Amino acid sequence: MKATIISVGTELLFGQTTDTNSVYLSRQLQLLGIDVMYHHTVGDNAARFRRILELSYDDCDLVVTTGGLGPTQDDLTKETVAEALGDALAPDPASLASIEAFFARIGREMTDNNRKQALLPSKADIFPNREGTAPGFALETGGRAAVCLPGPPREMTAMFERSARPWLAGRAEGIIYHRTLRTFGIGESALEAALEDLISAQTDPTLATYAKEGECSLRIASKRADAAEAQRAVAEMQGAVMDRIGRYVYSDSDEELAQVVAGRLIERGLSISSAESCTGGMFAAALTDIPGISAVFDRGIVAYSDRAKTEELGVPRETIERHGAVSRETALAMARGLKALTGSRVAVSVTGIAGPEGATDEKPVGLAHMACVFDDRERCEEIRTRNVSRVWNRRYAVLHMLSMLLREISD
Amino acid sequence: MKATIISVGTELLFGQTTDTNSVYLSRQLQLLGIDVMYHHTVGDNAARFRRILELSYDDCDLVVTTGGLGPTQDDLTKETVAEALGDALAPDPASLASIEAFFARIGREMTDNNRKQALLPSKADIFPNREGTAPGFALETGGRAAVCLPGPPREMTAMFERSARPWLAGRAEGIIYHRTLRTFGIGESALEAALEDLISAQTDPTLATYAKEGECSLRIASKRADAAEAQRAVAEMQGAVMDRIGRYVYSDSDEELAQVVAGRLIERGLSISSAESCTGGMFAAALTDIPGISAVFDRGIVAYSDRAKTEELGVPRETIERHGAVSRETALAMARGLKALTGSRVAVSVTGIAGPEGATDEKPVGLAHMACVFDDRERCEEIRTRNVSRVWNRRYAVLHMLSMLLREISD
Numbered sequence: 001m002k003a004t005i006i007s008v009g010t011e012l013l014f015g016q017t018t019d020t021n022s023v024y025l026s027r028q029l030q031l032l033g034i035d036v037m038y039h040h041t042v043g044d045n046a047a048r049f050r051r052i053l054e055l056s057y058d059d060c061d062l063v064v065t066t067g068g069l070g071p072t073q074d075d076l077t078k079e080t081v082a083e084a085l086g087d088a089l090a091p092d093p094a095s096l097a098s099i100e101a102f103f104a105r106i107g108r109e110m111t112d113n114n115r116k117q118a119l120l121p122s123k124a125d126i127f128p129n130r131e132g133t134a135p136g137f138a139l140e141t142g143g144r145a146a147v148c149l150p151g152p153p154r155e156m157t158a159m160f161e162r163s164a165r166p167w168l169a170g171r172a173e174g175i176i177y178h179r180t181l182r183t184f185g186i187g188e189s190a191l192e193a194a195l196e197d198l199i200s201a202q203t204d205p206t207l208a209t210y211a212k213e214g215e216c217s218l219r220i221a222s223k224r225a226d227a228a229e230a231q232r233a234v235a236e237m238q239g240a241v242m243d244r245i246g247r248y249v250y251s252d253s254d255e256e257l258a259q260v261v262a263g264r265l266i267e268r269g270l271s272i273s274s275a276e277s278c279t280g281g282m283f284a285a286a287l288t289d290i291p292g293i294s295a296v297f298d299r300g301i302v303a304y305s306d307r308a309k310t311e312e313l314g315v316p317r318e319t320i321e322r323h324g325a326v327s328r329e330t331a332l333a334m335a336r337g338l339k340a341l342t343g344s345r346v347a348v349s350v351t352g353i354a355g356p357e358g359a360t361d362e363k364p365v366g367l368a369h370m371a372c373v374f375d376d377r378e379r380c381e382e383i384r385t386r387n388v389s390r391v392w393n394r395r396y397a398v399l400h401m402l403s404m405l406l407r408e409i410s411d
Numbered sequence: 412m413k414a415t416i417i418s419v420g421t422e423l424l425f426g427q428t429t430d431t432n433s434v435y436l437s438r439q440l441q442l443l444g445i446d447v448m449y450h451h452t453v454g455d456n457a458a459r460f461r462r463i464l465e466l467s468y469d470d471c472d473l474v475v476t477t478g479g480l481g482p483t484q485d486d487l488t489k490e491t492v493a494e495a496l497g498d499a500l501a502p503d504p505a506s507l508a509s510i511e512a513f514f515a516r517i518g519r520e521m522t523d524n525n526r527k528q529a530l531l532p533s534k535a536d537i538f539p540n541r542e543g544t545a546p547g548f549a550l551e552t553g554g555r556a557a558v559c560l561p562g563p564p565r566e567m568t569a570m571f572e573r574s575a576r577p578w579l580a581g582r583a584e585g586i587i588y589h590r591t592l593r594t595f596g597i598g599e600s601a602l603e604a605a606l607e608d609l610i611s612a613q614t615d616p617t618l619a620t621y622a623k624e625g626e627c628s629l630r631i632a633s634k635r636a637d638a639a640e641a642q643r644a645v646a647e648m649q650g651a652v653m654d655r656i657g658r659y660v661y662s663d664s665d666e667e668l669a670q671v672v673a674g675r676l677i678e679r680g681l682s683i684s685s686a687e688s689c690t691g692g693m694f695a696a697a698l699t700d701i702p703g704i705s706a707v708f709d710r711g712i713v714a715y716s717d718r719a720k721t722e723e724l725g726v727p728r729e730t731i732e733r734h735g736a737v738s739r740e741t742a743l744a745m746a747r748g749l750k751a752l753t754g755s756r757v758a759v760s761v762t763g764i765a766g767p768e769g770a771t772d773e774k775p776v777g778l779a780h781m782a783c784v785f786d787d788r789e790r791c792e793e794i795r796t797r798n799v800s801r802v803w804n805r806r807y808a809v810l811h812m813l814s815m816l817l818r819e820i821s822d
Binding site for chain 1 (some may be wrong): 418420423424425427428429430431433434435436437438439441447448449450451453454459462463466547610619621630643685687690691692693694695698699700702703705708709710711712713715716718719722723752753767768769793801802806819
């Protein structure tokens, strides 16, 4: 099955909104074994939309649209798609009832143009919208299929998962099973080099690497006639991959590093506190992003000034004077001081030069020292990024802290 | 001038990469007075790329492409565009020399396929690539214009700014001048309602609102024959807008709220510390994201547990017991304690329920209390979000803290 994704909406052409829907749908369709040939974005213009639709059905048997299902004059998706597939709009009583119920629930008055949202192609399978008012639908006539979803990402993804995916799964050939291994501490080219023969010999399962902001993922996917077979093929390849680069892999289910670390801390009931300088609270923010972390996270100290390092964490003035605020010694003193202060079983710290200012000849932008004290075990690490930007340096330091922490608490 | 943007690259159709280039280019073209009619994404396939090119020139006189300029077999942009515009590829000596110099500089050996990158359409204006190896170009024949840029965003934006923008500016009709006002504390529909007559009467300058994660921007744009005239028209409209909603506007140059707050703190030399509970360090992280903030930011305390609130900030146990950790009283005690501890002129605090757990009947998810002590002036505020998600609740609380802070230090 070959598909085209069409995003409808003039606002997308102004460059004020990034089209994340196409990215999501590409990934989801691929997992269903559907090949995506094009993404198109058109404004709210029926003639141009019609041309793109016709072009799409030259190559593809499926078109997935997002947007243009709303109540206003601009919203033309239903009419245009129904026409291209030889259908016409008719009122759908169930959709009308649920739009009425939605307005009753939020206590706002329903306008006439909201009623228009219950007009749908007469031969379509209707997809209810529990997150908003505009229903979606799937329509198939004469070898042309269309799946039409709302534009707001939250409504779109919910409707895809609940209604569109099952509809499509019933039509797709084969089943794709995949796993995403997430790594830290190895670059994309080193990862590829380590797996070169596996990647180039690939037919099924396929292996692909993806670099993303300091991390690198590896996707293993297999498309087979049945799920168990695909799963077995992926598991076998995963074993071969883990033998080579297993020490860099922190998740085989596409979790964020912070999520894995928080999960492990909660599971082991390890209390934790953090002391940050250059990252300015980003480590604490990343960890506290995970629901349930309050069971173990006690506190974080953002000791930005030297005075704060001394007053809050008891870092001796002489340590800072002799070795500098960005040093192994200061990082260790921060973690030790934090541990004494809080009694947390794990205390982590970081101090570094995020840039663009603050560098010296020996201490370049991108240098950071980290320490972890876990019960009576101490560990210090140092990183030197290639100074891409302040944002990157701070983010990479947080990832490295999380990675160090994970190694410490995983033994 | 009407334009189509085409992104070339199979990897974009897999959904592993978000196409930020189209967003950037849409905005830039619009500022040049060029209307963007379509975005298309195609894989590395000459036949499909050719079809999209032909379709584009039916409506548009300009096509801007990104990607497909690299050294591999897959990279087909130059050949395909040259063919569509009746030109052919020829070696460009200057490009070859600069590719050779690039490899010499990074100390890697240059392969034969890198030489291919110096083959360019014979009638094109060549755009050098200082961030990478693949040059770009602009080509115009028989009423069809094409601007071809590399795919990596850093290379693309640098080349656009240095070469493509001046090339296009020479061809565009009129000059667009615009200003983006950023607001906080007013929703998009309320903003529209307040400006309804101005928006619906608009021809030039145009007025458009954009909602984005808790904030709302307003873009005023004018397209005139000369820059001074456009600027005057925008300034006049800005005056009319400010009369109505000025109190919500925190920037008229599209700056982030954190940037504006940090700028004001640095300018006034006001030392600041923060105490956070529910936001877990995000406020400190947002502020320390701004270069130069170390001149005023002393420290941040992430007092996540009740114990930390008492130990670090001296919040009396009874305050927490009587009013709860999420209360006006606790927020105020946190800010007061922080001020006493640090001596910072400004102390801000927040405590709230980020969710999904932790709510009670009186204290729903999304509730947060904030306090600010600036010298001897104290202020408390409360927000209740509509509990969209933990991420949203935390982010909104940070924005509100920044907004409260800005009001306090702006008098």
